Amino acid sequence: MNLNKVLISVLLMAVVTYLIRVFPIAIFKKKIQSKVFKSFLYYVPFAVLGAMTFPSIVYSTSNLYFSIIGTVVALVLAYYEKGLLKVAMSAVLAVYFCEVVFSKL
Structure with a gap:
């Protein structure tokens, strides 16, 4: 190049x-006074981050179902306000466990 x-x-x-x-x-x-516009500007970064991250989550494993299991584990733990490290490691371990268990079948 x-x-x-x-x-x-x-x-x-x-x-x-x-x-x-x-x-x-x-x-x-x-200063922006509109509550609607302020709310919109507040949530834009989260929406963009989700739009960029979610496809990588879905296609990061060898099986779509394992990705869904890892995502569900992460969402449940995040809902119960667990720490970021605990959520991420639990999701990774859930996917790894599924890969190991179901690859032997």
Whole structure:
């Protein structure tokens, strides 16, 4: 790959990232009063993170059912407000256990 193409790509990514972060500051001079709009802006990062993460969760194992089991384990533990490490490790162990048990069948 050409060094010029790499530098141009990095520069374009930096400009796009910078514009996305500066654009709201430049437009909204006053404090946002609308509860609906504030709520929307509050939940956008969570929605984007979920949209980026969920497909990886579903297709990360050799079997779709094992992925679903791991996701359910994580959701149940998160619902009961367990720590992030406990939720993640439990989901991984549930998938691993399923892989080991059902690969022998």
